[in-house]
Every structure is written in structure tokens, then in C-alpha cells.
Amino acid sequence: MDNLKYSEILQKNRIMFKDVNGKPYKVKVLSNITVNSIKELLEYILHINQINPIVELGNYDNILQDSAKCIDDDLVIVFYNLQNNIDNMSYFFEDINDELYNTIKDKICHEISMVFDNLSTSPSVIFNLFSSIEFVSSYCQKSKIELLVTDLNEYLNKIKPMNVHLVDVEKITAIIGVNHSIDLRLYHSSKAPYTLAFLKKYVTSIESILLRNNGKLKKAIIFDCDNTLWKGTLGEDGSDNIDMSKTSHNGKIFNKIQQIAVFLSKRGILIGLCSKNNEHDVSEIILNHPDMFLKNNFITIKKINWEDKATNLKSISAELNIGLDSIVFVDDSSFEINLIKDQLPEVLTLQVPKEIYEYPNNLLKIVYKYFNLVVNQDDYSKIEMYQQQFVRDEFKSKFDTIEDYLSSLSISLTIHKDDPSYIPRIAQLTQKTNQFNLTTKRYVENQILKFIQSENDYVFAISVEDKFGENGLTGLCIINRNLQNLKNVIIDTFLMSCRIIGRNIEFAFMDYIFDWLINQNIETVNAEFHLTKKNEQVNSFYEKLGFNVESSDIESKQYTIQLKDYVKKQIQYIDVKMKRNEQN
């Protein structure tokens, strides 16, 4: 985006408006200054990520009132510029006494908290931290405005609600320079302080939030080995001459890369190796090389062979049950990188730079933009769970029928109803689950919280365990009561993580939910299937359960069922427990 001119961005938008379809993503920008050129920039960044944008600007200097009207926006961005506040005052700010300073500070804090209150039901809010960088006149003394900025930012950090992201705009100013960020001339004439260069950088800097909110984050990163995880070529230089030592000139770069990989692995990102080498040689290095930091327990999948890498990445995608567009691939060779770009354009690639000292930073930029780094309990054990899956698959081949195999697993389900301690994981499930997902509605934490708190919505989550270990929280069903007809409910979301597909868990889960609904005197259930590129496998899920199709078109089907007609699937080999913290 940085290398495109504004007029080029406008032209590209016109073309992409026709190409990008799908459910619109509604963004509202509120500000007390003029930032209207940001509209097209936001549209552009959403377009290139295949998100269909509707971007609207609030009225000039009307943040508080506008914030009460953002009811159906998916994202609200707030530009609260201090300069405009200060300039509107009738006195010279540096000359005010402590009492007036406190009055002003309290007034702004109060306003912010009202804005946050108004936006408390918004799925996602971006609020820029205050900045004093354009006010700095002295390097040796702190001005009153700088003090105010520090106080206000402290306040923001203290009261920040769960749905608000704070963006540090001073980092942007630091990168492009104050003179390239702020244009006092246009501030003076049109109250438009920010330059295009600033706004472009700003939009790029929030891209990660946009990706996250739209379930477009990556799940796995696959590394080549030679000159990618270590310096040197194992097959030619030999195991004694490859270098990834913390203390050598080039080795320390590669050591850092391995540390980043371990860091990601601990956060639930799947790490894989894909290298043209003899499998035995690489295994030997991973096991026994004293400098190897990325050990087997952090690696989920390995393709060490002489096949072409496009084939290998395709089988990695199939074995891990994730889309190619969820994969990042790192390699030093232009040949391999170009092959993947050509054959599998969905895969995001990173080529190890010639300027090797830039390698860790280049990798970190991708890491912070494309991966969800919020740690949750489940992620820690995810690699282990995938490894158990491989044992399970081997075990499976010993049984004649799939039913025999499943009964031997001692599967047990634990149901957690409306349990707020799982909110981060539940939101993550809605954002990441693509295949076994009937409606593919993406939710952020705040929305899940609302469902849990509401008396008319029920959130059922399941964790699954079997003789090979725990699978963690892997299934979700959100149900809304029909307020027009209290004997009827609507299944808003029904999804299962790909880790537990193929074990009839969905049927045991549904049996439980329907029992519960019958106990609540519910008579009918409505449901919907919404077709996406990835969820074909559940196209007839509701038919299998005995739902009747009410209406359908190319993209979706609406169903209904009378609960008295529901025939329970009675999966004998799955044990279902309710976690005992249920209040109703």
C-alpha cells in the first residue's frame, strides 16, 4: 500500500468493488478532525484481503453523539485528536493552573468513558492513543500538553474494555517522521492534520485487527531447513559445519529464528518443516545437534524428502486439516518461493533475505500481522494433541470397522454452558473454524460475552477427551431464543474443530442439546446452513439429523424440526458429562 499513490488506490478500489463479494464488513470512523481520505484506504485494505467493505465516516467533531449510533457496525475506529481540543480552548494551555488542568483532564476522561459505554456492544473498537509528538517544542522540559497526553493514555490503559484495541500512533510518526505525518497547513485550513503517508501507514498498522476480526489469520508456519533454520547445507557441509550457534556471527541469526518458532509453537501456531534432505540426517540434527533449539516437541509436522514442495505443502494442508490460505512458508531459495507463489498462491511466502541481519525482523513482521498471539490454555497443548492424532490414526488401522475403533477410544465429552472463563477460546473457535461450521459467523470476545450474559442466548461449548489425551475446547453451539415465539429457538452457530471430526461427537453433542431444550419446554428448532468455500462437508448435516428444509438458495438452506420428532442418535461409546457450574 505504501508504494501505491492515492489516485491508484482509488482506481483499484473501483475494480475490486465488483470482484469482492460476501457479507459486508461495516466500518465506522468517528473523529473530531477531518480524516475523510481514510475511507478509501480502509476500503482498499479490506478489498485486498477479500473482505467486502462498507466504510462510513461520522460527522465532523461528533464522536460522542455518533458513538451512540454504531449499533450494527462491525468495527468502529475513533480518532480523538487532542490538538483540536486544545486549540478550541480560549486560553493558552501551557498557562493554565492545576485546577483548570484537572477539570479539563476529567472532562476528557469522562467523555472517553461515555464513548466506551456507548460502544460497549460493538464487536470491535479501535481507539488511538493520544500523542504529543506534534506538540513537542523542547527536548528538556515536559510541557503541560505532554503531561496531559501521559495522563490520558494511562487512563485509557486502565479502563480499556475488552472490545477496544488501543493503537499507538506515535510509533507510526516515529517511522515516517513528524513532518511527513502532520500537515499543519491542511489542519489550519480544513482541520485535516494527517498526511496521506500517515493514513496509509495507519491503515496498514491496523490490518492485523481487521484480519483477526474476519477470521483470516494464519494457523501454521512451515520452514525449510538449510539456510533457513541453520546456516549451511546439511547434505554438502555435513552436520559439523552447519551453524545455528547463539555465539557465532551468522549462527545467532538462525538461533533467533528458531527461538521465534518455539515462541509461536507455545502459542498454538503449528510449526512444520519442509526440506529437501535425507529424513534421517535432519532427524539426527533435531535430536542431537547441541545448538538446535527447535526440538521435536515444538514441531507438528515434517516433510523431509525429495518431492517438490508444492506437493509437500498440499499434503501438510491435508494432514493438518487446514486450508492453504492458513499457511506461511519460509525458504531461502528463490526457486522454491516462486514455485509456491506460482502453484499455491494462497500460501503466504517469506524468502530469507540476502541481508541476513534483516531476517528475524522480517519474520516478526509477519508473525505480528498474521498470527493470533493471545495465549490461551488450550494452545499450549495443541501440538501434543496433533501428535496424539497421529498415534490415533495409526491405532485406527488396526480395527476392522470405524465403529470398533471409535468404541475403543473411550471418548468423553464435557459440556460447558455459558461459562465466561472460556470466552477467548470460544471467540477463537468462531474465528478459526472453517470446515465443520454450519453458519461460519465470526465473533469477537465481546460478542461471546453478550451471548453468555443474555438470558435469551445459550452458549454450549464442549471439551473432548479420549484414551490418548485431551482435545481441549473443540466444539461450540450458540442458540438464540425466538422472542416472538417462546417455544422456538434458533441455532445461530454450530461448529466443531477439525481435530475432533469423524468421531460422531457432533451427534452426541446435539442429542444433549436437544434433551436440554426439551427440558426447557422448547418445541421447535430452526437452523441454517450457509455455504462457504470450505464447509461443503456439512452441507447435509441437518438433513442427517432429521431437519426439514424450509427454504433454500445457492448459498444457504433454512431448516426446522419438531423436537418431538427428533430421533436420538444414541452414540453408545461417547460419555457425556455436564460441567457442574451451571446456574439454571
Next chain:
Amino acid sequence: MIMVDIKNKIKIVMSAVFDVPVEEITEISSSDTIESWDSLKHLNLILALEEEFDISIPDEEVGNLFNYKLIELVVNECRK
């Protein structure tokens, strides 16, 4: 850059900002002939022109550039 290029570039920028086909931007185009030319679009036009030609249009001119002729004149002036 020769004169024809500058003329074309100005027209392309105006066409992009105001969302009208480039053929419809002529020497007599102005805020009276282009419907979408309001004060906010005007600001985008100034920013886009400055970026396109790597110039800075003086404060006192910003408010005057409401037709093609004046834009061309000022762009050339600023490029000197």
C-alpha cells in the same frame, strides 16, 4: 515531464477522486460541471495532486483550485 503528460496526469487524478470517466474531464471542468466535487472531495484532490507531482500547494491556493485550468496553472507553478 512534458506538458501533455502533466495534463493527462491531472485528468487521471481528477477522474479517480471524483469517480467520473477520464474522458469527461476537460479543460472546462470545474466544481460546477462535476457533481461530486464537494469540499471533502476537494481535500482529497489536493492530497492526491500533491502526492502525484510531489509538490506542496500553498495554503492560499488550496481554496481556489475549483476548476481544471487553475489546477493546471498551480501545479505547473509549484513544479518550478
